Structure formats: structure tokens, C-alpha cells
Amino acid sequence: MASTISTKRPSRRAGAASELSREAVVEHALELADREGLDAVGIRRIAADFQVTPMAMYWHVRNKDELLQAMGDALFENLEVPPSDGDWLDQIRAAVTAVVDALRRHPGAVELAFGRILTSPRGLQLTEQSLGALRGAGFTVREAADLARQALQTAVMLVSGRPGAELSTPEPERAAMTEAKHAALAALPVEEFPNLVACANALTDCEDERAYYGAGVDLYVAGVKELFARRRPERP
Amino acid sequence: MASTISTKRPSRRAGAASELSREAVVEHALELADREGLDAVGIRRIAADFQVTPMAMYWHVRNKDELLQAMGDALFENLEVPPSDGDWLDQIRAAVTAVVDALRRHPGAVELAFGRILTSPRGLQLTEQSLGALRGAGFTVREAADLARQALQTAVMLVSGRPGAELSTPEPERAAMTEAKHAALAALPVEEFPNLVACANALTDCEDERAYYGAGVDLYVAGVKELFARRRPERP
DNA sequence: ACCTGAACACCGTTCAAGT
DNA sequence: ACCTGAACACCGTTCAAGT
Secondary structure (H helix, E strand, O other): OOOOOOOOOOOOOOOOOOOOOHHHHHHHHHHHHHHHOHHHOOHHHHHHHOOOOHHHHHHHOOOHHHHHHHHHHHHHHOOOOOOOOOOHHHHHHHHHHHHHHHHHOOHHHHHHHHHHOOOOHHHHHHHHHHHHHHHHHOOOHHHHHHHHHHHHHHHHHHHHOOOOOOOOOOHHHHHHHHHHHHHHHHOOOOOOOHHHHHHHHHHHOOOOHHHHHHHHHHHHHHHHHHHHHHOOOOOO | OOOOOOOOOOOOOOOOOOOOOHHHHHHHHHHHHHHHOHHHOOHHHHHHHOOOOHHHHHHHOOOHHHHHHHHHHHHHHOOOOOOOOOOHHHHHHHHHHHHHHHHHOOHHHHHHHHHHOOOOHHHHHHHHHHHHHHHHHOOOHHHHHHHHHHHHHHHHHHHHOOOOOOOOOOHHHHHHHHHHHHHHHHOOOOOOOHHHHHHHHHHHOOOOHHHHHHHHHHHHHHHHHHHHHHOOOOOO
16 A cells, blocks of 8 residues: 555556557457357456457457457467468368467457458458369369368368367366266267277367368368369360 | 236247246257358347346356357257268268268357367267278378368358358348348459459359359268278288 | 236447536 | 547346235
8 A cells, every 4th residue: 555656557457458459359258259269259358358448449450340350360460371382282281270370369359250251351351262273173163162162171270170189168177178078978878889988089079180181181181182183174 | 007917028038938947948049040140149149039137148158158059969969860870981081071060050059060070979989980981091099090080071161151141140130241242242353353253253153052062072972082092002 | 827016237339518 | 530528228137016
């Protein structure tokens, strides 16, 4: 009480960011989503983290929906668009891998990526490339469009569905949540569910992230390759 | 005012369901999610639809979270588990198709399926079968687990990501939303994005649902087949 | 067993006002 | 340009009380 030195804004709040600005808000919201789930992201909560009244937020962001959109767009800003040369199938693999790598940085916000791929500049660029590669290989417009969409969705799916991710549960309880799921599977009657019991661990823990994402991308690429091989040649 | 005949509960409310019960609530919530998006599903809203006070809901459901879980579980109740005979790859195709068909009935609630696959009886049964088929074919525990997970996620992804679905936007504006997305792509500079412009229609409208889901499942199955072919034989 | 009334803490958002 | 104060409509949820 007596010693009110210069303790004003000690270092803001637990894990809060620099000055209030649109970019800082979005960045903080992404980290918040990673730590405590997307449900924790709110106008009032973020304002509190910045030690500012809720209304101050509305200067930097039109409303909550726009904030969520901005978060989705931000995910694609660290998307590294690969060069568009070499084998078309390698281009496809590189494209999916690039999206996975971008989304992995903020797994808690990954579902926001869904609607924003075709509005963000880099997302557009990557999709354009992928469509070109697929059409160049001989796929029809319809096929190329569906395959490109599925490529991006595969990336989203791999990140959001990673074993042991538990995106919606806040950080502290996350490990317990995963453990509970594992226990539930392991406790199943072995006669009826021998495979689930045997795979209980593999289903709830991914162990090696690199291998997990690699295998996921491989499956998609292998599928595209196989479908390509089945195509009847255009002209003999 | 004068003629207060027996106009009590004319036919409840616009699209409301029979008597209040847990099943009726869940069923109504699923339809509501389909029509107006998952955000429209709430305790107070559903109570109003049943012409009942919000607190009445808590007799049939512990809280909102449990309601959402129940909705997820309900999705798997109309899952038709296919017979587990015949070629293992056909079993896998049948399994993915079965999940897609189940989820398609309530696209608005499809994201609730994510966490509930391995808690619902039929989801467990189908996963057990699929794991058995994959391991029987020679995949390791790790591989089988990842492939099975990806199978279910593929189903979720196909339904939730269908071109022209726009799950989060309420029914009335949905068509306009899809049209807006299409227009945005078609208006892109042709020199820079020739493929996006050419595929604008295919990317925003799926035209034939049967073909769309068929192609999506095909891609997954083709991938599994290709990965199987690459496996080094166990013993010569 | 099933539902209501009143109340609480918590949202997002608006509008006028401050500096 | 950037932020606050006060207020509004709307959530989910609890608890005691009704029938």
C-alpha cells in the first residue's frame, strides 16, 4: 500500500502482449487459442489480457467475427509457397506440406483456416499453383478442383485431428484428457475389441509428429498418384 | 382477446418438436444446426422452440456441453455398420462410406462427430472392424491406427467441407454466401489466377453429391491401396 | 417426476463522452 | 486517433419452490 513505486503495468498480465494494436491482438488471440482452446478467445478476455477496457477492442477490430477471420488469415501469412517447378506430384506434396507446416504453428485456431484459404493472398497463390499442376497432369476441372480442396482439407484435418491434440480442452487438463481417452480404450473388453485395445496407445498418442504428418501427407499423395494412374490416356 | 378458445399450444412453434424429452431435444437440436448453424443451438433457444422455460432443459440434459455431446453421439446412431467379410480394401471403403452416409444426415452438426467416434457403440464397432481389416492386410499397429483415424476424419472432412455447404451461415443467406464466394473467385485477375478462374464454379458448387462423396472416398481408398502396394512383403 | 420464478455471472456490442 | 463509462440485450447456470 505504502510503496506505490512505479509498479504501474508491471509487465501487463500473464502472457499478455506489447501495446494494443490489431496485429498484437490477433497474435495474442492465436496463442490464447493454442493454450486454452478457441472458446477462450473473446473480446472481454483479450481486453483484460491487454489491461484495457473491452470497448477499446472495437477500435482495432470491427467485432468478434472479424477477429476470428483475421486469425484465420494470419495462419496463412506464415505459409511458405513452394516453387512451382519439377514433377507435378512433387508440387502437390510440397503444397500440402506447406499448408500443414503453416497450420501447425497454431493448432488451436486451425478450424478458422477452413473458410479463409480462398481469401488470403498466399492461400490463393498456392491453390492456383496446385490447380495448375493437377490440370497440367491431365485431370479435368472438376477433378482438379475436388483434389485441390481435399488437399487443403487434409492439411486442416491432420493438424486438428492429431492424436493427443485435444484442442478444445485448456492446457492444464489436456494431458489428463488424453490419458482418459487412452484408458477408456484400453479398458474395453478384449474379446470384443481386440484391435482397439491393441491400438489404444497408437490411437491416442502420435509420439512422433514428423512421422505422423509425413504419413498423412503420403496417404493423400499416394491417392492422387493412384487415381492418376487409373485415368484413361487422353490420346493414344 | 375475446375468443380465447382452445388456442393453447396451437402446434407449438415454427418447426418445434413433440413433447419435451431428451431424445426430442437432441433431435430438434440437430435439425436446428442444419438449418441455422451450430451457433444457433442454445439452451434458451431450444427451450423457446419447445415453449418451455430454459430451466426445464436442465431436467433432460446436464448442461449445454452434454447436449452437444449427445448430438455427436446421435450422429453415430444412424451409422449402418457394414458386414465384415470380403476383401479387406472393400471393407475399408464400406466403412468410410458408412460414416459419410451417417454424417450426411446432419451436416450442420458434423464437427461434433470428431470427439465422439470412439465413445459411441457403433463408432467403436466400425473402428474395431477397420483396424482388424488393416492389420490383417499387414499394416502395423501404428499404421493401422493412423489410417483408421484418417478414414473417419476423411468422412468428417468430406461432409463439412462440401462445396456450397456453408454450414455456419443460416439457411436463408446460404445460397447468397455461396454465390458471393463464387463471384470473388471469378473476379480474380485472369492472367495471375487462370486456374482459379477456370475452376471457380467447381470449387464453390458440388453439383452432384453422389459423385462428390464417391470421388472423395475413392481418393482415400486409392491412397490406402497404393501404400499397401509399397509395403515390403513380410516374408518371401 | 417434471417444470417454473427469480437471480447471478458472464457475454458481445452500442453510443456518447473523454483526452 | 485512441480509449473509457454506462448501459443493453443476450447467454448458461443455480437454487429454491411449485405441482
